[in-house]
Amino acid sequence: MSFKFAIHNKADNVGVAVEDIKAGELVAGVYLEDRSVGPTVKALEDIPLGHKIALRDIEQGEAAIKYGRPIGRATRRIRAGEHVHVHNVVSMRWNFGRR
Amino acid sequence: MRTFKGYIREDGRVGIRNHVVAIPVDDLSNTAVLGVAKLVRSVVPIPHPYGRLQFGRDLQLLFHILAGTGSNPNVAAAVVVGIDDSWSNKIADMIARTGKPVEAISIEGRGDLRAIEIASRKAARMVQEASERQRTEVDVSALTASIKCGESDTTSGLASNPALGVAVDRLVDMGATVMFGETSELTGAEDIVASRIPDPDLREKFHKIYREYVSVIESEGAEMLGSQPTEGNIKGGISTIEEKALGNIQKLGTKPITCVLDYLDPLPPGKGRLCFVNTSSAAAEFITLVAAKGSVLHFFTTGQGNVVGHPIVPVIKITANPKTAAAMSEHIDVDVSDLLSLKIGVAEAGERILDYAFKAMNGRLTAAEVLQHDEFSPIRLHISA
Numbered sequence: 001m002s003f004k005f006a007i008h009n010k011a012d013n014v015g016v017a018v019e020d021i022k023a024g025e026l027v028a029g030v031y032l033e034d035r036s037v038g039p040t041v042k043a044l045e046d047i048p049l050g051h052k053i054a055l056r057d058i059e060q061g062e063a064a065i066k067y068g069r070p071i072g073r074a075t076r077r078i079r080a081g082e083h084v085h086v087h088n089v090v091s092m093r094w095n096f097g098r099r
Numbered sequence: 100m101r102t103f104k105g106y107i108r109e110d111g112r113v114g115i116r117n118h119v120v121a122i123p124v125d126d127l128s129n130t131a132v133l134g135v136a137k138l139v140r141s142v143v144p145i146p147h148p149y150g151r152l153q154f155g156r157d158l159q160l161l162f163h164i165l166a167g168t169g170s171n172p173n174v175a176a177a178v179v180v181g182i183d184d185s186w187s188n189k190i191a192d193m194i195a196r197t198g199k200p201v202e203a204i205s206i207e208g209r210g211d212l213r214a215i216e217i218a219s220r221k222a223a224r225m226v227q228e229a230s231e232r233q234r235t236e237v238d239v240s241a242l243t244a245s246i247k248c249g250e251s252d253t254t255s256g257l258a259s260n261p262a263l264g265v266a267v268d269r270l271v272d273m274g275a276t277v278m279f280g281e282t283s284e285l286t287g288a289e290d291i292v293a294s295r296i297p298d299p300d301l302r303e304k305f306h307k308i309y310r311e312y313v314s315v316i317e318s319e320g321a322e323m324l325g326s327q328p329t330e331g332n333i334k335g336g337i338s339t340i341e342e343k344a345l346g347n348i349q350k351l352g353t354k355p356i357t358c359v360l361d362y363l364d365p366l367p368p369g370k371g372r373l374c375f376v377n378t379s380s381a382a383a384e385f386i387t388l389v390a391a392k393g394s395v396l397h398f399f400t401t402g403q404g405n406v407v408g409h410p411i412v413p414v415i416k417i418t419a420n421p422k423t424a425a426a427m428s429e430h431i432d433v434d435v436s437d438l439l440s441l442k443i444g445v446a447e448a449g450e451r452i453l454d455y456a457f458k459a460m461n462g463r464l465t466a467a468e469v470l471q472h473d474e475f476s477p478i479r480l481h482i483s484a
Contacts, residue, residue, distance in 0.1 A: 006257055006441075016253045016336065018439050032257070035441065049422065050253040050336035050402065064338075067256070071287070071342035084338070086324060091339035093286050094316070094323040 003030040005053055007038045009068035014052040014084050015039075016066075021047040029055070044081040052084040064089050101273060103460040104234035105241065105395075106172065109198030113241040114172030115395050115460045117232055118143045118411050119225045121218065122169050124181030124190055125150030131180045131206060134215035139222045142178075145410050145475050150181070152483040160362050164477045166193030167365075167391025169201060172243075173411045175229035176200040178218045183207055200225055234462070240274025240370045242460065245394035246350055247281060249382040252335020252402030256346020258419030258438040258448070259400040265449025266398070266456065267373065268352035274370040278360075278389045279351060280378035282312040283327065287341025288348045292356065292375070301359040308361055308377045327380075331403040335420070350400060362478070366392045382407040383474035386414065396460060398452065406430050408472025413465040417452055430466050432459075 004027040005015035015029045021043045029038030039055050047053050052066070058078040063070035072089040082088070105113040121132035121144045129146035136144040145168060153161055169177035170193070177194050181187030184205045191203035202221040206214045246263060248255050267277050285292050289309050296302040316323075328337045337343050351373065358374040360366065366374065376392065378385045382405055386397050390412045397414045399407065404427040408414045418424050421436035433455045438448040459465055 003441075008257070016257055018254075018257070030441065048336070050420065052253070052336060052338070066342060067345040069287070069341070069345055071345065072339040085336065086333055086338050089338045091287075091323070091341060094327065094340050096317075096320045096323070 003028045003038070005029045007031050007055070008066055009033065011065055011068045013055050013058055013065045015041075015055055017047045017049050017051055017053060020049050021053065027053070041081045044079060045083050047083050054078045054080050054082045054084050056080045058084070063092070101239045101457065102236050103239060103242070103457055104462070105237050105460065106175070106232055107235050107237065108172045112172040112243070112393065113237050113395070114174070115462070116173040116411060116413065117175050117229055118173055119222060119229050120145055120169060120174050120177045120411060121222060122165055122177055122179050122190070123147065123150070124165065124179060124186050127151070127182045128180045128206060131211050131214050131218065134211065135178065135180070135218045135222050138215070138219045139226060141226055142222050143410050143473070147475055147477055149477055149479065150186075154484045155481070156363070157480040160480055161477055162190060162193065163363055164387060164391040166190050167393070168411065168475075169194035170197045170199075171390055171393060171395065171411055173395050174199065175232055176225035178222050178225070179203045180214060180218055181205055200228070238274065239270070242270065242275040242396065243278070243366065243393045244270065244275060244396040244398065245278040245386070245389040246398045247279070247382065247385045248347060248350060248400040249405035249407060250329070250331040250335070250401050250403040251337065251343060251346060252332060252420060253337060253346065254335070254418070254420040254439055255400050255402045256349050259402070259417050259435055260346060260349035261445045262419070262435050262438055262448035262452055263350040263398055263400050263417060264352040265446055266452040267350065268354055269449065269453055271352065271354045271371055271373055276366070276369065276372045276374065278366070278374045278376050278392065278394055280376040280385060280389070281347060281380040282309055282377050283316060284340070284347050284380040285309065285344050286313060287339070288344035291348060292351070295351070296356045296359065296375075298357070301357075304359045304361075305375055308359070312377065335403045360392070362388070362480070379478050381476070383476035384478045386412060386474070387476050388478060396456065398456070404430060406467070406470070406472055407474055408467030408470070410473040410475050413459050414467040414472070415452070415455060415459055415465050416467060429470065432466050
């Protein structure tokens with residue numbers, strides 16, 4: 001199976017779609033650092049090119065990890081294969097009392 | 100070592116373009132410089148909305164930007180037009196320190212039409228003289244360049260920025276100077292940038308600049324989604340400022356950061372450097388400031404398709420987003436979308452950017468130049484008096 005998303009760092013819990021992914025698709029990832037085969041995930045919804053897919057369940061309040069670093073906090077439970085974006089993740093730095 | 104054919108200026112710095120510019124000191128003088136550009140072939144007018152009742156550091160920064168633009172090695176000669184004598188002469192005197200031809204003309208007591216005539220006569224002579232300047236082969240260590248990304252998406256952090264990072268490393272190794280900045284857009288990765296500044300005093304200077312900049316943003320307490328990240332960033336899949344910053348710094352390569360410049364600090368002479376410059380993260384404001392500090396070539400990675408240019412500095416547009424490369428092809432100079440699909444490696448993509456840069460340095464016009472993207476946006480630091 002050819003890969004449809006890339007993972008910056010082995011510690012990441014999100015991958016980035018490098019092609020448009022359709023809901024229900026079983027998609028494979030590739031690790032950027034050594035180009036080794038990453039996890040395979042069933043997409044629960046459409047994930048457009050450039051958008052993030054959860055590689056495993058992320059609990060509410062847990063950090064989304066990309067580049068091996070926290071990029072935000074989950075505002076609700078995110079299941080593996082879900083689209084990870086502004087509707088379920090907020091900045092931990094510039095989120096001035098919003099959520 | 101690699102070489103390019105540039106214009107060696109009177110002060111020894113090297114440009115890659117040979118413009119004659121008409122610089123207004125203030126908004127009132129835009130009409131006159133546009134008049135000069137209508138009458139005299141190839142004069143580049145640089146209109147802007149500022150210059151009246153500014154004071155303090157804000158005024159100093161405007162002078163730094165206007166005089167720096169006229170002093171840039173891509174400029175052969177300059178006419179400065181202002182409403183009054185005093186500030187016009189001041190900016191012309193700052194440009195004259197480079198040794199290049201410069202003339203100041205004021206409008207008060209004379210009127211637009213007479214000022215346009217005087218400025219046009221001087222500009223016409225400057226254009227003829229500039230047309231005799233020849234390109235000379237110089238080492239790439241004479242290059243001062245700058246880097247910034249805009250309308251970024253996750254393809255920037257995945258592919259176009261790491262590829263640019265390879266090109267930056269190669270340029271610094273060959274002795275060139277590369278400036279980066281985007282102070283606010285380092286939020287979430289500022290510790291990584293700081294850790295790459297070996298000198299403790301410079302590291303502390305960087306921390307202070309970063310804290311001051313971000314404290315203004317934080318003190319507003321405003322909704323940031325749509326501003327940082329921008330609507331375009333969000334459409335492209337970037338969710339937070341931290342994610343944007345971590346993608347942003349992929350273009351910095353791996354070299355130590357050996358100079359840290361605040362708004363008003365001039366770029367000191369030197370070679371083989373990666374320099375942080377305190378700047379806005381807005382594309383045109385960024386390029387306007389680093390051009391005033393002497394950048395003659397700007398590398399701009401984009402995901403969703405920013406179209407920015409500059410009146411005198413060629414901007415090389417690079418994308419790894421295949422949709423943007425197809426839909427906005429007239430704006431894209433270097434397409435590295437095959438890196439996104441891992442058909443090529445990051446080193447190869449970096450070389451592709453570098454090869455294009457040498458073409459631009461030798462005279463090839465970039466997409467932003469032929470599409471007449473001449474954005475010039477001085478940064479304001481505070482209100483007018």
